[in-house]
Amino acid sequence: xxxxxxxxxxxxxxxxxYAQAPAKKYTPPKTPDGQPSIEGFWTNTTxxxxxxxxxxxxxxxxxxxxxxxxxxxxxETKEVTGPGTYADxxxxxxQFGLTRAQNKxxxxxxxSIIVGPEGRVPAMLPAAAQRNAARAAANKGHEFDGPxxxxxxxxxxxxxxxxxxxxxxxxxxxxxxxxxxxxxxxMQEMIHDVRVIPTDGRAHLDPSIRQWFGDxxxxxxxxxxxxxxxxxxxxxxxxxxxENLHVVERFTRTDDDTVLYQFTVSDPSTWEKSWSxxxxxxxxxxxxxxxxxxxxxYGMANNLSxxxxxxxAKASK
Amino acid sequence: xxxxxxLGFVALGMAAVPVLAHHSFAAEYDPGKPVKLKGKVTEMExxxxxxxxxxxxxxxxxxxxSWMIEGGSPNALLRQGFTKTALPAGAEIVVEGYxxxxxxxRANGRDITYADGRKLFMxxxxxxxxxxxx
Amino acid sequence: xxxxxLETGFVDFGQAVTIRSRSRMNLASTITSSIATFVLIAxxxxxxxxxxxxxxxGHPDLNGIWQANNTANWDLxxxxxxxxxxxxxxxxxxxxxxxxxxxGGKIPYLPEAEAKKxxxxxxxxxDDPEIRCYLPGIPRATYMPxxxxxxQGRTQIMFTYEFAGGVRSVNMGKAGEAPVDxxxxxxxxxxxxxxxxxxxxxxxxxxxxDRAGxxxxNELHVVERYTPRSAxxxxxxxxxxxxxxxxxxxxxxxxxxxxxxxxxxxxxxxxPEFTEELxxxxxxxxxxxxxx
Numbered sequence: 001x002x003x004x005x006x007x008x009x010x011x012x013x014x015x016x017x018y019a020q021a022p023a024k025k026y027t028p029p030k031t032p033d034g035q036p037s038i039e040g041f042w043t044n045t046t047x048x049x050x051x052x053x054x055x056x057x058x059x060x061x062x063x064x065x066x067x068x069x070x071x072x073x074x075x076e077t078k079e080v081t082g083p084g085t086y087a088d089x090x091x092x093x094x095q096f097g098l099t100r101a102q103n104k105x106x107x108x109x110x111x112s113i114i115v116g117p118e119g120r121v122p123a124m125l126p127a128a129a130q131r132n133a134a135r136a137a138a139n140k141g142h143e144f145d146g147p148x149x150x151x152x153x154x155x156x157x158x159x160x161x162x163x164x165x166x167x168x169x170x171x172x173x174x175x176x177x178x179x180x181x182x183x184x185x186x187m188q189e190m191i192h193d194v195r196v197i198p199t200d201g202r203a204h205l206d207p208s209i210r211q212w213f214g215d216x217x218x219x220x221x222x223x224x225x226x227x228x229x230x231x232x233x234x235x236x237x238x239x240x241x242x243e244n245l246h247v248v249e250r251f252t253r254t255d256d257d258t259v260l261y262q263f264t265v266s267d268p269s270t271w272e273k274s275w276s277x278x279x280x281x282x283x284x285x286x287x288x289x290x291x292x293x294x295x296x297x298y299g300m301a302n303n304l305s306x307x308x309x310x311x312x313a314k315a316s317k
Numbered sequence: 318x319x320x321x322x323x324l325g326f327v328a329l330g331m332a333a334v335p336v337l338a339h340h341s342f343a344a345e346y347d348p349g350k351p352v353k354l355k356g357k358v359t360e361m362e363x364x365x366x367x368x369x370x371x372x373x374x375x376x377x378x379x380x381x382x383s384w385m386i387e388g389g390s391p392n393a394l395l396r397q398g399f400t401k402t403a404l405p406a407g408a409e410i411v412v413e414g415y416x417x418x419x420x421x422x423r424a425n426g427r428d429i430t431y432a433d434g435r436k437l438f439m440x441x442x443x444x445x446x447x448x449x450x451x
Numbered sequence: 452x453x454x455x456x457l458e459t460g461f462v463d464f465g466q467a468v469t470i471r472s473r474s475r476m477n478l479a480s481t482i483t484s485s486i487a488t489f490v491l492i493a494x495x496x497x498x499x500x501x502x503x504x505x506x507x508x509g510h511p512d513l514n515g516i517w518q519a520n521n522t523a524n525w526d527l528x529x530x531x532x533x534x535x536x537x538x539x540x541x542x543x544x545x546x547x548x549x550x551x552x553x554x555g556g557k558i559p560y561l562p563e564a565e566a567k568k569x570x571x572x573x574x575x576x577x578d579d580p581e582i583r584c585y586l587p588g589i590p591r592a593t594y595m596p597x598x599x600x601x602x603q604g605r606t607q608i609m610f611t612y613e614f615a616g617g618v619r620s621v622n623m624g625k626a627g628e629a630p631v632d633x634x635x636x637x638x639x640x641x642x643x644x645x646x647x648x649x650x651x652x653x654x655x656x657x658x659x660x661d662r663a664g665x666x667x668x669n670e671l672h673v674v675e676r677y678t679p680r681s682a683x684x685x686x687x688x689x690x691x692x693x694x695x696x697x698x699x700x701x702x703x704x705x706x707x708x709x710x711x712x713x714x715x716x717x718x719x720x721x722x723p724e725f726t727e728e729l730x731x732x733x734x735x736x737x738x739x740x741x742x743x
Contacts, residue, residue, distance in 0.1 A: 031604070031605065032507045032508040032605070033507070039604055039605065039606075039607075083351065084351065085348055086343040086348055088348060088427065089343055089346045089348050089414075089415050089425055089427070090425060090427060091387065091388050091389055091414075091425055091426045091427055091429075092427060092428055092429075092436075093389060094436075094439055095388070095389065095426070095428075095429055095436060095438060096368070096388060096389030096391065096393055096394055096437075096438065096439065097393035097394055097396070097397055097438070097439045098389050098390065098393050102393070102439065103393065142736075144736070145735065145736040145737070146727075146731065146734075146736065146739065147727040147731045148727065154341070155723065155724070155727070156366075156723055157721060157723060158721075171389075171390065171393065172390055172392050172393065176607070178602050178604035178607050178609040178620065179604055180514045180601070180602035180604055180608075180609070181507060181512065181514040181603070183514070183600075183602050185602045185609045187609070187618055187620070189392065190365075191365075191366075192616075192618065193616055193618075194609065194611045194616065196600060196602070196611055196716070196717060198716070202714065209718070211718070211719040212719060212721060213719065285396070287620065287622065288620070289391075289395045289396070289630075289631070289633070290633035290634060291365045291366075291390070291392065292364065292365060292586055292633065292634045293365060294584060294585070294615075294723040295364070295585050295586060295634055295657075296362075296365050296366060296367070297366065298367070298369065298387075299345065299366065299367065300731060301731060302345045302417065302419075302423065303341060303344040303345050304731060304735070305417075305418075305419045305421075305734055306344050306345050306346075306347075306418035306419050307344060307418075307736070308419070308734060308736070309418050309419035309420060310418055311736070363631040363632075391631070395630045395631060399630070400628075400630040400631065401631045401632070
């Protein structure tokens with residue numbers, strides 16, 4: 001059931017209201033080789049946070065009206081920044097059409113992407129917390145020594161939204177799915193990485209081959225594409241994960257304009273239990289424009305240069 | 318006091334890793350060095366992760382300095398139908414921002430307007446923002 | 452298929468097949484198969500492949516993992532073997548020899564551009580964008596020594612390249628004009644008989660065609676043709692047009708080979724990490740310790 005309400009600046013926010021798994025009444029079109037089609041351009045831009053705000057407790061769903069009110073609040077929030085503060089050093093996102101208020105939102109009535117009564121990432125195992133803390137401690141005071149001290153995103157290696165699991169980015173939160181014989185390709189706009197997923201349920205790569213994105217293998221269960229990913233590196237560190245990260249995703253076309261995206265994350269070396277989330281992806285207009293991150297990465301050089309200038313200024317005092 | 322629409326993640330906890338964190342502007346620019354530049358565009362680089370506007374600024378002494386202004390990803394602009402000719406060479410713009418820490422002629426484009434005061438391309442919320450794409 | 456005792460040799464077109472068999476028992480089958488071979492070879496020699504690819508959605512099926520097998524990425528034009536840029540790597544990284552893949556042999560530069568090409572060549576082991584793991588553009592992505600994969604959808608065909616995780620989507624509908632330049636260009640595709648024809652515009656001027664400094668401007672227009680040649684090969688042709696750089700259009704062609712291993716797949720080759728010392732090294736707080 002979809003309810004569309006006027007919400008501030010965008011024409012309307014349509015929310016998918018569902019309290020349980022959607023009824024399987026919709027039959028998606030098929031690709032030439034018989035796969036249910038999830039092809040097209042999709043956006044997972046959302047106002048729904050990954051983790052449920054603490055004050056909502058175990059409330060897993062808004063009513064459609066509550067969802068619209070919440071969205072309105074998120075989209076209209078303005079933050080006051082003082083001149084001469086670090087918070088003020090950025091560009092006005094709206095100049096470039098990058099605010100969520102200026103883009104299509106794939107609405108839903110969930111209070112958080114993570115499902116269940118807690119709606120939050122479970123507690124990290126002590127050893128994992130220690131592992132991550134040690135890593136941070138080793139970098140403390142060295143944050144700008146060189147490129148390896150910067151985050152993966154700044155190095156244009158891997159961005160947090162890419163996953164898996166694939167999560168919304170603050171803007172440009174779009175992806176393109178193309179299905180060919182025996183494969184589903186998912187290309188995320190940022191940072192233009194493409195996941196090539198075979199649908200024959202083959203065995204995973206040899207454990208000695210680790211990849212930033214892991215190794216994804218898919219198979220169809222009815223109209224749902226189930227994608228199993230292992231073989232992550234220990235540097236992928238998805239929210240602090242280890243190389244034992246294991247992600248299972250499900251893609252189900254629920255109507256012409258929506259693909260329901262669900263995921264379960266488990267890592268016995270990081271979290272005491274697995275955690276799952278879901279969010280709808282809405283059809284959006286293509287194309288996806290190139291995002292050549294490494295090629296345009298002036299920022300890395302500028303940041304290191306700024307750090308060297310600061311050190312020099314401190315040294316001469 | 319400036320009101321500026323920022324990503325809701327600061328106040329409300331965003332769904333994913335904040336995109337702002339991909340690259341620290343605080344590391345690149347000095348909040349103690351505000352600049353207001355008026356000049357002629359020589360080139361706009363429509364690239365990612367950030368667009369860059371090249372600006373020739375004539376100082377009081379008549380000397381021309383070539384500045385680089387850091388802006389946002391141009392992809393949303395392209396989706397709105399803008400193309401590389403949208404900010405042509407010769408266009409006059411005014412940039413308010415902060416200068417690079419290393420002292421080079423580089424600044425973030427916090428607020429960019431045309432000489433007549435119109436906001437660059439999209440303007441802020443409620444001021445010429447386009448209809449949501451279907 | 453030849454009878455026992457036949458001398459090893461080759462069939463000479465236009466001449467009767469000489470059978471030097473001592474065995475008369477296989478004579479009939481020998482003649483039949485020899486004629487069949489003659490006809491097949493003759494057909495190939497005439498330049499017409501008898502091969503018609505299986506169809507998907509009414510069009511030739513190009514799905515698969517493909518790879519060029521030549522030295523085009525070193526130098527599109529013919530070249531002898533040469534010493535490499537790193538003496539300590541000796542023969543491991545010397546320049547291999549290769550035939551030209553350019554129709555007519557040489558790339559027709561305008562005089563000014565020819566001088567720039569020579570300058571590029573002199574600094575090729577410093578200025579080649581491949582060194583920095585920059586996206587290779589089209590057509591270079593096709594013949595880099597790594598596999599690429601074609602995933603053929605209904606209205607979009609995805610080409611994903613192992614090198615640097617490059618990707619481009621070929622729009623099989625109305626692509627319109629490229630709004631900005633990009634590294635991998637703006638691709639509009641159509642079918643012409645058994646060939647996929649891709650019109651690539653909007654390429655920026657930052658890529659090279661190869662490691663030899665062959666280059667182009669941002670007015671480059673590439674027309675590619677992918678024609679199924681056999682179950683496991685495609686014929687790849689690309690015509691380059693760039694009035695700022697070349698005196699006339701020129702064309703390259705080469706076969707592409709299917710990676711037929713059972714588990715063939717593209718692996719991750721995210722090379723920006725391997726270029727950080729080169730690009731950002733001078734901006735480090737302390738120089739990185741060199742590994743012997």
